[in-house]
Amino acid sequence: xxxxxxxxxxxxxxxxxxxxxxxxxxxxxxxxxxxxxxxxxxxxxxxxxxxxxxxxxxxxxxxxxxxxxxxxxxxxxxxxxxxxxxxxxxxxxxxxxxxxxxxxxxxx
Numbered sequence: 001x002x003x004x005x006x007x008x009x010x011x012x013x014x015x016x017x018x019x020x021x022x023x024x025x026x027x028x029x030x031x032x033x034x035x036x037x038x039x040x041x042x043x044x045x046x047x048x049x050x051x052x053x054x055x056x057x058x059x060x061x062x063x064x065x066x067x068x069x070x071x072x073x074x075x076x077x078x079x080x081x082x083x084x085x086x087x088x089x090x091x092x093x094x095x096x097x098x099x100x101x102x103x104x105x106x107x108x
Contacts (some may be wrong), residue, residue: 004006011055011072018062032061 007014019029031038033054055073059066071084082088 001093011076012044012046014072035058
């Protein structure tokens with residue numbers, strides 16, 4: 001499975017699609033995660049937050065690229081914080097520039 005850079009799919013939707021592609025029942029995946037089926041279902045529907053640990057476990061279970069799933073997970077977290085802010089996109093651009101600056105200075 002390949003993650004599209006501009007995907008409009010949430011991490012929950014993406015995880016549900018992967019599970020369905022792999023033809024894995026919700027109950028089986030929930031058992032492998034040692035969580036209730038209802039909790040996993042809510043995570044896939046975006047009604048319950050997903051943790052980094054769950055993402056990494058699901059990457060193993062689904063035999064997916066963990067980095068791609070983490071990018072999707074992190075982008076959802078960022079979007080959640082800025083989506084209702086008038087200056088959200090401007091702040092995101094400033095944060096990106098600051099991140100580049102920090103990364104460059106760590107290399108020195």
